[in-house]
Amino acid sequence: MTGPHRIAVLALEGSVGFDLGVPAQVFGAARDEDGEPLYEVRVCTPDGGPIRCAAGYRVHPEHGPEALDWAQTVITIGMQQGSPVKDGVLDQHVIDALRKAARHARMMSICTGAFVLAAAGLLDGRPATTHWSYARRFRRLFPRVLLDPDVLFVDDGDVLTSAGVGAGPDLCLHVIRRDHGSGVANRAARRCVIAPWRDGGQSQFIERPLPAPTEASTTATREWALHRLGEPLTLRELAEHARMSVRTFTRRFREETGMSPGQWLVHQRVEHVRRLLEDTDLPVDQIATRAGFGTAASLRQHLRARLGVAPSAYRRTFRSAG
Known part of the structure; x- marks a missing residue:
């Protein structure tokens, strides 16, 4: 099938609003030389119903779990509350949907969205990152994941993970660069008025005395x-x-x-x-x-x-x- 690359963003209860908007904004800014969009982004929930974001407002996406079957890339986003972050538990029907999607789609996470991928068993034995302040909990809950909490993002081929909040745009631009080259990624960054490149190996902005x-x-x-x-x-x-x-x-x-x-x-x-x-x-x-x-x-x-x-x-x- 031709046309824009298809991306589904999975939103769960307690999702971070900033992370929810980043994929559509950054990937939506990626255009070819004729100005045609290179990606189509759909936000979905496990049942198609509304979810409450961490900031206290509700979001009612237009799509349900069928978007995961449709997608060529699936993104799980950061959460500040909810079972995956609290105790590493994820509803079985969400686990099944993510594992099914992983058979045909590239998997990505932003910030603590890595807890969702890990809870689905998709990070076992693989390098990954998440927000540095959640690293100790992540290691306790998912000891089989090769966590590196000191980098902005990790590209492990068909599974990519990013650090906290502001590293989400870095990962999205990295994927655009990987898919379509630096010219397209740089133009998307200019359109979003963000830095066109921060290397994935760059340290997260862990608390340091300024x-x-x-x-x-x-x-x-x-x-x-x-x-x-x-x-x-x-x-x-x-x-x-x-x-x-x-x-x-x-x-x-x-x-x-x-x-x-x-x-x-x-x-x-x-x-x-x-x-x-x-x-x-x-x-x-x-x-x-x-x-x-x-x-x-x-x-x-x-x-x-x-x-x-x-x-x-x-x-x-x-x-x-x-």
């Missing part, structure tokens, strides 16, 4: 460095630009980004490599120079360590997807 507003920030230096990725930037040069000692700069940089300056530079250089591989025909050695890796061998080493692929494979994937 610098006081009166303290100096490394923001300007980071912006300065982004325009000089091809240069051999040293920690001392970065600290001097920020007018701080190396020790103070390193401490404040980590407080503000969750990474050391060196880790941040490598991350930004890899992201620059990705954009150049996706959007240009430059040879790998020229991309290595522009991104600050110096040699093609160094670029390949960092790209493989970060993404597990060679530059040629990455470029081929996105060119074929586009």
Whole structure:
């Protein structure tokens, strides 16, 4: 069957309203070059009836469980209450419907929607993530799941999971990028006025002490460095630009980004490599120079360590997807 890719969002009692709206908003912004939608999103409930969201209002979707049979992708969304999150229990008819859907559909979850997939047995033995503050409970309820609570999302092929709330758009954009290439995903992000890419391996925004507003920030230096990725930037040069000692700069940089300056530079250089591989025909050695890796061998080493692929494979994937 041709036409837009079919997505069903399953809403249960206690669903988070923000998560409920994210798939339709982000996937709905994905269009082809003629402006035609690439996805059709339907929200459903297990019986077609209304559910009460966590914020205290009721939602009455237009679709029932038949949407799960119709869908090519099924998304379970975050919950702040209800049996899956409280005690790992899910109604048997919902378990059966999700397991049936998993035979033909890609499965996704946003935030604590991972509890729903796990309660249906669809995450056993697989890597997954959820909101960091629910990680201890998740591990207790679902010890067979390979939980990583420190990342924004996990792509395990036909099963994808994301972290809390704000990571839902990241996962949706990642799927659009995987399905149709970076150009379509970037246009969808601009339409939604959200960041076009936050790598799945980026740390969740776990509680960390933030610098006081009166303290100096490394923001300007980071912006300065982004325009000089091809240069051999040293920690001392970065600290001097920020007018701080190396020790103070390193401490404040980590407080503000969750990474050391060196880790941040490598991350930004890899992201620059990705954009150049996706959007240009430059040879790998020229991309290595522009991104600050110096040699093609160094670029390949960092790209493989970060993404597990060679530059040629990455470029081929996105060119074929586009």
